[in-house]
Amino acid sequence: MTHGRFISFEGGExxxxxxxxxxxxxxxxxxxIPCLATREPGGSPGxxxxxxxxxxxxxxxxxxxxxxxxxxxxxxxxxxTVIEPALGEGTWVVCxxxxxxxxxYQGYGQGVDISIIEDMHRKTVGNLWPDATIVLxxxxxxxxxxxxxxxxxxxxxxxxxxxxxERSREGFLEIAKRNGERCVVVDADRSADSxxxxxxxxxxxxxxx
Numbered sequence: 001m002t003h004g005r006f007i008s009f010e011g012g013e014x015x016x017x018x019x020x021x022x023x024x025x026x027x028x029x030x031x032x033i034p035c036l037a038t039r040e041p042g043g044s045p046g047x048x049x050x051x052x053x054x055x056x057x058x059x060x061x062x063x064x065x066x067x068x069x070x071x072x073x074x075x076x077x078x079x080x081t082v083i084e085p086a087l088g089e090g091t092w093v094v095c096x097x098x099x100x101x102x103x104x105y106q107g108y109g110q111g112v113d114i115s116i117i118e119d120m121h122r123k124t125v126g127n128l129w130p131d132a133t134i135v136l137x138x139x140x141x142x143x144x145x146x147x148x149x150x151x152x153x154x155x156x157x158x159x160x161x162x163x164x165x166e167r168s169r170e171g172f173l174e175i176a177k178r179n180g181e182r183c184v185v186v187d188a189d190r191s192a193d194s195x196x197x198x199x200x201x202x203x204x205x206x207x208x209x
Contacts, residue, residue: 014143015136064110108171
């Protein structure tokens with residue numbers, strides 16, 4: 001049985017990741033490729049419970065290291081119970097956020113030593129990294145404006161200060177620069193159709209589908 005492919009979407013708030021995850025999953029399924037859309041934090045029952053601890057409540061309810069540990073607790077459960085079994089069955093997994101978000105948010109954004117985050121990754125999920133990562137890049141103010149216009153409430157990370165979001169954005173761009181073999185940066189400040197077209201061009205070039 002062919003092993004599935006693992007694709008992640010990354011980027012700051014308001015970049016349209018959930019929309020593009022859905023559209024890519026649908027496009028791959030239209031090509032006859034079995035596909036699973038999932039998200040982090042979350043994606044499994046246990047990880048969804050931890051997600052509530054991370055995205056609800058006051059901004060300062062956790063210190064950065066505690067947040068990092070919670071993210072990896074959720075990730076471990078998600079990988080062990082959902083991602084790895086799906087990949088082993090030949091299903092392609094399309095994930096809204098993965099470890100790159102922890103590096104960008106808790107590392108670049110909140111100051112946790114990135115080497116510690118990378119070590120946590122190795123110790124909790126081994127060497128499982130996406131086969132391809134799409135970073136949806138948008139200016140911080142534009143992304144937050146999109147969120148404000150949604151009118152469905154904001155979670156803890158969306159409420160964090162502009163400086164945090166600027167540092168995190170730079171983190172995502174630096175991650176993409178350092179991992180050019182798996183990452184592509186896509187301008188998210190345009191229509192969802194245009195972004196999807198750019199994503200599909202990248203996926204076709206990378207995987208030949």
